[in-house]
Amino acid sequence: MRTWDAALVAGARSKGRFSFRYTPDAEDSVTPPTTPRHSGSAGRHHSGKSSSGKAAGGKSAAGKASAGKAAGTGFFGSVARAADYPRKGRSGWRRWVPGFRHWAVAVLLFVALGLGAFGIGYAVTDVPEPNAEAAGQTSTVYYNDGKTELGSFKVEDRRSVEIDGISEYMQHAAVAAEDQSFYENRGISLKGLSRAVWGVITDDYAGGGSTITQQYVKNFYLTNEHSLDRKVKEMFIALKIDQEQTKDEVLANYLNTIFLGRQSYGIEVASQNYFDKPASELDLEESAFLAAMIQRPGAADPAENPEEYSDRFDYVLNSMVKLGYISQEEADAAEFPDVKEAKANNQFKGQNGYLLSHVLDELKGPGGLTEEEITRGGFDIVTTFDKKKMDAAVNAVDQLPERNENQHVGLTSIDPKTGGIVAMYGGEDYLERALNSATQERSQAGSTFKAFTLVAGLENGYRLTDYFTGQSGTTFRPEGGAPWSPRNFGGASYGPVSLLKATQSSINSAYAQLNIEVGPEKTVDVATRAGLPENPEDHPIPGYGLESNASNVLGTASPTTEEMANAFGTFASNGIRHTSHSVEKVTNPDEQVVYEPDTKGERKFDENVMAETSYALRNVVTGGSASYANNLGRPAAGKTGTSQQSQSAWFAGYTPNLVTAVSIFGADQDGRPMDIGIYGGRASITGGSFPTQAWTNYMIEAMEDMPVEDFPERGPLPEVEKPSNDSGVPNQAPPPPKPQPQQPQRPQQPDENDDSDDGENSPPPDEGEGNDGDEGDGDDNEGGIDPPATNPPKVDPPEPKPPEEPEKPEKPKPENPKPDGNGDRGSGSGGTGGQSVPGL
Secondary structure, three states, X not given: OOEEEXXXXXXXXXXXXXXXXXXXXXXXXXXXXXXXXXXXXXXXXXXXXXXXXXXXXXXXXXXXXXXXXHHOOOHHHHHHHHHOOOOOOOOHHHHHOOOXXXXXXXXXXXXXXXXXXXXXXXXXXXXXXXXXXHHOEOEEEEOOOOOOEEEEEOOOEEOOOOHHHOOHHHHHHHHHHHOOOOOOOOOOOHHXXXXXXXXXXXXXXXXXXXXXXXXXXXXXXXXXXXXXHHHHHHHHHHHHHHXXXXXXXXXXXXXXXXXXXXXXXXXXXXXXXXXXXXXXXOOHHXXXXXXXXOOOOOOOOOOOOHHHHHHHHHHHHHHHHHOOOOOHHHHHHOOOXXXXXXXXXXXXXXXXXXXXXHHXXXXXXXXXXXXXXXXXXXXXXXXXXXXXXXXXXXXXXXOOOOOOOOXXXXXXXXXXXXXXEEEEEOOOOOOOOOOOOOOXXXXXXXXXXXXXXXXXXXXXXXXXXXXXXXXXXXXXXXXXXXXXXXXXXXXXXOOEEEHHHHHHOOOHHHHHHHHHHHOHHHHHHXXXXXXXXXXXXOOOOOOOOOOOOHHHHHOOXXXXXXXXXXXXXXXXXXXXXXXXXXXXXXXXXXXXXXXXXOOOOEEOOOHHHHHHHHHHHHHHHHHOOOHHHXXXXXXXXXXXXXXXXXXXXXXXXXXXXXXXXXXXXXXOOOOOEEOOOOEOOEOOOOOOOHHHXXXXXXXXXXXXXXXXXXXXXXXXXXXXXXXXXXXOOOOOOOOOOOOOOOOOOOOOOOOOOOOOOOOOOOOOOOOOOOOOHHHHOOOOOHHHOOOOOOOOOXXXXXXXXXXXXXXXXXXXXXXXXXXXXXXXXXXXXXXXXXXXXXOO
8 A cells, every 4th residue: 555745845945846766565565576577677777766766866975975065165165274173084073183294284374473562572572761750869958069969859769770870790689689580581581481470370479580681671661560452562572672772771761760769769878878879889799789679679778687688698709700790719709798877867967958948939930840840850950058058047046045936047148149048047947947038038128128219319419418316206297198206216316417327227217208309109119120039919918018008117027038138139239130059050961051040130220329338338337236247257238127026136238249138937737827925035026136246246157268358439429309298397517526625736837739629529527326236226116106114124145256367356437438529409399299108
């Protein structure tokens, strides 16, 4: 019986057709008989079956051949035939096992890809800019000799040197300790690099294995980050650095970037810190020790625990022998060197902090440098400070009576020929009180300001022989202002006095009259031209108080000692103003000048006006309120000053080659002005006492080796008409001459050669000395404030130590003013005008 099975063939469903296959049952199968009758039939049956099979087989073979042909065409077929993969002649899983040829091809392909990736990485990796920390170098500050170190500015203490600045022992020790193949390798070590990469991958990185070039790259261009990315960059950069720099350059740069403990970055700083010598002088033992520290610089301080480095020290010596740098005998004889004790970081202690702070401010101000440039630039900064004069300033202040926490001394000394500050005293200790008493704290100048009014008068037609009122409490009535009655010191009255006498004895009433008549704005103009800062109304300087009112002559403004020394320096330089500065020159590591202030100066005053001013102020020293300064033993000029309520006492004085201003003042810890209080056994002090004493003691020591110079000769003054401002006080006339006892006259023979007129060349009347010293200071109770009912007893300052040379001279009498051709013109008051003054 026949049955039919329906089979769904692949693709039939999509075509919507069925195909049927006939499957005969076993009972339906026909076996041809074997009789001869059927033999042919059987043969035919077999023949037909065979023919059919061949046909079917032919079809199948053709299909396979077609499929094989199709499979063997195209790119992948070609690759498969060429690679013989899966492998022919193998069956089962063995067909998929690679043969030797396959492994060889894989290795070659891997190498090719690796080389390609390496080439791409090398090409795209640029040498970066140095990192700020490594590139930074310490900037060193020197005194004016350019050799004596004052301090430094730094983030890290680093000073780079060339290879010639590093001893050969140190060069060889570094190579022996860190990279013995340094002179043969191309910047990297494959063995070390592989170990480092494996350590990064397994998070078991212990360091080491890097060449000197790689360490230099890490220190100078990269960071200490433990990552595969950083290690790969390090490799490529090291290869490029090896191509761009010589081995000597690489070694020097490496030794300039390594850290060696004690905040020492670079071999030069380490050599100084451990052995107090430059790196060029390091010997074998010292070099081996420093090389031994490279691997573990922070393990211990070798001065305290040298045994921490003993094994590594021996390793370095043995490696140097191995490389042929030293003999075995030298290694055996080498001993661990003596290491200096670590120095305390106290460069800002005492006066140094004030000096360094002032230098830093100048570099960031007029110098135009940023703090980052200063602390990382590796500059050599030569200052104007003189070590000997700095010591003299400290000694002079130390000789003063002991001070409490609210009593302060500021001192500034300047070279008038350049404006360079040669010495300053800013306080006892910068670390205890950083506010600089010489350059930052302000105190009322008192009668030192009279010097500016003096110049204003000389420029505007007044002469030293003009007379003004010396009557204490004289009431002035300037036009547009309230009546003003300034008192002299101690209420002393002098009657009519010449301008020279008023200057010599610092008489308030006389200078008040002059200031009103010449114009207070001219006093301000002279002060700012001389060097005091301007005080714009829209942006006034806090605590300064320079204003154009009648009382400014008595020193209501509050300058610093630096500003006042700078202004009086203009008088000392005969009218040429220089800007005060503490930096002489700044050079970078390439010895290029980065900053150098202008020291030429600019003429601001007529030479003869300045000569006349110095002549008048010299009389203050030779016989006036600052007579103690005459102990200096050389020509000197200056002006004392005392503020209201005894908050400050000044002396600003000068010679032709050095100017110094000293202020003793009261201020709380925040710098707010206050009464000086009892000082040196006195209830109040004046400028002619302790400030003049400190000035004198300083100048004697500071000028010991300086030549003695005299002031310029006096000359004719400018002929100008006096201002018409009216002080409200009548013109003053000189007092009548004192009667002289009659002496019998002897007959004299007439001198045929004497054709001069009587009295033509005679000096003006003797004005007398008045009250020298403090009684004539005239600085107390300025601005019309009455003095206390009783004056405290005064104690003269102790006698100073006389200078060795020259010998202490006898106290000279003040010189008479030189005739200037104008005669005694009086005060020249008249007209209207004047300036308003504050309510006093």
